[in-house]
Amino acid sequence: MKFAVGADHAGWANKKWIVETLRERGHEVVDVGTDGEDSVDYPDFAVKVARAVASGECNAGVLICGTGIGMSMAANKTRGVRAAACQTVEGARYSRAHNDANVLCLGSRLNDREELRRILDAWLDADFEGGRHQARVEKIGALDEERPC
Numbered sequence: 001m002k003f004a005v006g007a008d009h010a011g012w013a014n015k016k017w018i019v020e021t022l023r024e025r026g027h028e029v030v031d032v033g034t035d036g037e038d039s040v041d042y043p044d045f046a047v048k049v050a051r052a053v054a055s056g057e058c059n060a061g062v063l064i065c066g067t068g069i070g071m072s073m074a075a076n077k078t079r080g081v082r083a084a085a086c087q088t089v090e091g092a093r094y095s096r097a098h099n100d101a102n103v104l105c106l107g108s109r110l111n112d113r114e115e116l117r118r119i120l121d122a123w124l125d126a127d128f129e130g131g132r133h134q135a136r137v138e139k140i141g142a143l144d145e146e147r148p149c
């Protein structure tokens with residue numbers, strides 16, 4: 001698979017091993033930055049990852065900031081993106097199994113590195129279950145079409 005990966009200054013240090021982990025697992029990675037500790041605005045990186053996924057250039061994305069929350073809010077503005085801010089292994093599994101999340105958002109300030117690794121692994125290892133969840137996910141997509149502006 002091909003992943004788009006992005007971070008702000010709060011997530012940058014973790015982005016480095018996330019990119020390595022994805023490559024070690026045999027995935028292709030598009031790293032959209034940021035690449036240092038200088039303060040940047042997380043929506044600028046969320047939108048790059050979201051558009052790479054929505055356009056089909058990448059199959060999925062991983063974003064990391066201080067909490068994962070701002071990244072998910074920004075990424076979910078892009079049509080077709082289902083970004084999930086996950087702070088637990090179980091949440092990561094469900095976001096794939098039930099919600100078919102195509103962007104994982106992690107928080108450097110909420111989980112230590114070992115827990116972030118477990119969350120990332122759980123997300124990568126889980127599959128969408130389809131079935132009754134399929135129609136629900138399609139309803140999320142239909143909301144994009146209904147958006148008044």
Ligand code: RB5
Nearest residue numbers: 010065066067069070071
């Ligand atoms: C940056 O200080 C911080 O606000 C950002 O990384 C993120 O946590 C936003 O949701």
